[in-house]
Amino acid sequence: MRQPNSTPTAELMLRETASQTAGPYVHIGLALDVAGLPERDEEIWNRMAWPEAEGEHIEVVGTVIDGNGDPVRDALLEAWQADARGEYRPEFDLEQPFNGFGRTATTAEGASEWRLETIKPGAVTRGDGRVMAPHINLAIFARGVNIHLQTRLYFEDETEANAACPVLNAVESPARRQTLIARREEADGKVRYRLDIRLQGDNETVFFDF
Amino acid sequence: MQNANKRFVERDRDWHPPAYAPGYKTSVARSPSQALVSLQAPSASELTGPDFRQLRMGRHDNDLLMNFREDPALAGSAGLPVGERIIMFGRVVDQFGKPVPHTLVEMWQANAGGRYRHKKDGYLAPLDPNFGGVGRCLTDEQGWYRFRTIKPGPYPWGNGINTWRPAHIHVSVMGPSISTRLVTQMYFEGDPLIPICPIVQTLKDPEAVETMIGRLDMARSRPMDCLAYRFDLVVRGELQTYFENQ
Ligand SMILES: [Fe+2]
Numbered sequence: 144m145r146q147p148n149s150t151p152t153a154e155l156m157l158r159e160t161a162s163q164t165a166g167p168y169v170h171i172g173l174a175l176d177v178a179g180l181p182e183r184d185e186e187i188w189n190r191m192a193w194p195e196a197e198g199e200h201i202e203v204v205g206t207v208i209d210g211n212g213d214p215v216r217d218a219l220l221e222a223w224q225a226d227a228r229g230e231y232r233p234e235f236d237l238e239q240p241f242n243g244f245g246r247t248a249t250t251a252e253g254a255s256e257w258r259l260e261t262i263k264p265g266a267v268t269r270g271d272g273r274v275m276a277p278h279i280n281l282a283i284f285a286r287g288v289n290i291h292l293q294t295r296l297y298f299e300d301e302t303e304a305n306a307a308c309p310v311l312n313a314v315e316s317p318a319r320r321q322t323l324i325a326r327r328e329e330a331d332g333k334v335r336y337r338l339d340i341r342l343q344g345d346n347e348t349v350f351f352d353f
Numbered sequence: 354m355q356n357a358n359k360r361f362v363e364r365d366r367d368w369h370p371p372a373y374a375p376g377y378k379t380s381v382a383r384s385p386s387q388a389l390v391s392l393q394a395p396s397a398s399e400l401t402g403p404d405f406r407q408l409r410m411g412r413h414d415n416d417l418l419m420n421f422r423e424d425p426a427l428a429g430s431a432g433l434p435v436g437e438r439i440i441m442f443g444r445v446v447d448q449f450g451k452p453v454p455h456t457l458v459e460m461w462q463a464n465a466g467g468r469y470r471h472k473k474d475g476y477l478a479p480l481d482p483n484f485g486g487v488g489r490c491l492t493d494e495q496g497w498y499r500f501r502t503i504k505p506g507p508y509p510w511g512n513g514i515n516t517w518r519p520a521h522i523h524v525s526v527m528g529p530s531i532s533t534r535l536v537t538q539m540y541f542e543g544d545p546l547i548p549i550c551p552i553v554q555t556l557k558d559p560e561a562v563e564t565m566i567g568r569l570d571m572a573r574s575r576p577m578d579c580l581a582y583r584f585d586l587v588v589r590g591e592l593q594t595y596f597e598n599q
Contacts, residue, residue, distance in 0.1 A: 156362065156449065157447075157449070157450060157590075158365075158561070158587065159448060159535070159589055160564045160585075160588070161368060161556055162537055163536070163552060164380075164536075164552060165536045167474075168469045168474060169461075171469060171471050172460060172523055173459060173525060178472060179471065181485075183411050183414065184409060184411055185410075187405075209383050211382050221531075221534075223398075223401075225397070233401055233404040234407060235403040235405050235407060235408055237408070237409075243403065251472070268396075269397075270397075275398065278398070280398050280399070282531065284536055287378075287380045287382070289369070289371065289374055289377070289380055289384075290366075290369045292372075293531075310392060314390055319387075342383050342385060343385055347386060347387050348385075349390055350385050350389050351389060351390050351392055352364065352366070353391070353392040353399040353532060
């Protein structure tokens with residue numbers, strides 16, 4: 144009866160639980176401090192790297208902009224990235240210097256920026272052997288977003304790697320590829336990359352299905 | 354390596370709500386107008402995800418009756434939240450029915466009056482000094498999770514002149530990779546507000562709505578204590594691990 148890689152017919156498979164918006168109060172569940180709730184002993188938040196972590200320490204910031212050009216002030220973002228050597232390390236442990244997973248949120252006031260403190264990931268080799276340029280996977284949850292949006296953040300100064308990246312090249316329009324490239328800034332001796340995510344309209348960010 | 358042949362069952366985007374669902378007004382300006390770009394060749398970027406077994410949880414993280422009180426001096430029944438006491442439980446499985454062990458399930462909700470403990474919620478129903486509204490836990494070896502809480506109240510919102518959310522609990526599950534990541538809402542079986550909710554109506558298929566209904570389970574309720582609602586979560590199935598050899 145051994146049938147390697149056989150797939151049950153669609154009728155026998157369960158259907159995935161349907162998605163619903165995370166709503167305006169997503170912070171109560173996933174970003175307690177932003178909601179105004181006391182934090183628990185350990186929270187999953189935006190400090191992904193501590194000084195001991197191997198690699199180039201960077202800050203990643205940006206906004207989320209809606210189709211009217213207004214900032215989305217109640218978005219929650221999740222980041223998932225490889226370490227400096229290009230390896231994904233699933234074990235999440237706040238006692239280790241680097242975690243590949245983090246969360247952040249846009250702020251209700253001011254510039255409404257999200258922010259991550261992390262290290263620059265290494266290039267990741269795909270299953271087919273092709274090398275993807277360094278990138279951070281981002282998921283966006285918000286009121287009005289019925290199923291989370293998935294995108295990637297690439298780095299401006301990885302010109303060659305970006306040009307050869309099979310995923311960036313899968314985006315047909317070269318102009319649209321630019322919506323995934325974070326711009327490098329240097330401030331107070333810190334390296335910072337900035338990416339504004341545009342949900343709709345002019346320069347709409349590329350979102351992925353996988 | 355071991356990821357080379359791994360794949361997840363394709364996400365059926367007609368089953369899930371579309372990004373643009375004009376009956377839910379906020380989606381209009383927050384929905385991409387361009388098509389999603391499909392990643393044809395899978396990579397570790399999508400096939401892996403965080404494992405939260407080392408995240409240290411508090412003793413009452415999954416017990417919303419106990420995990421918040423404004424005045425820590427309040428103890429016993431004086432420190433309990435108002436509302437119908439319930440157990441919310443279920444199993445996280447994949448589309449092949451395989452349990453998803455040790456995965457993070459998080460939830461948040463309004464209090465019994467329909468008010469959220471959030472800076473931005475100004476609904477006139479009062480806050481409950483003994484209720485925060487957040488919980489989390491890891492599924493066990495067999496994929497089971499469990500919370501103790503109170504049943505949230507319905508609340509009005511500004512989508513239309515008189516729109517109300519059915520009672521619901523927001524639920525977030527990670528699953529084995531970021532491909533299985535899912536945020537949804539659990540509704541309560543029989544609530545007449547469900548079919549008239551613009552957010553529920555973002556789903557086209559009534560069967561998809563059924564996947565979001567928590568069902569009363571008298572066998573798991575506790576006499577003289579609380580009712581129980583069962584809510585199973587189904588995440589995308591992993592294709593490579595499916596062998597009919599057991
Ligand atoms: Fe809600």
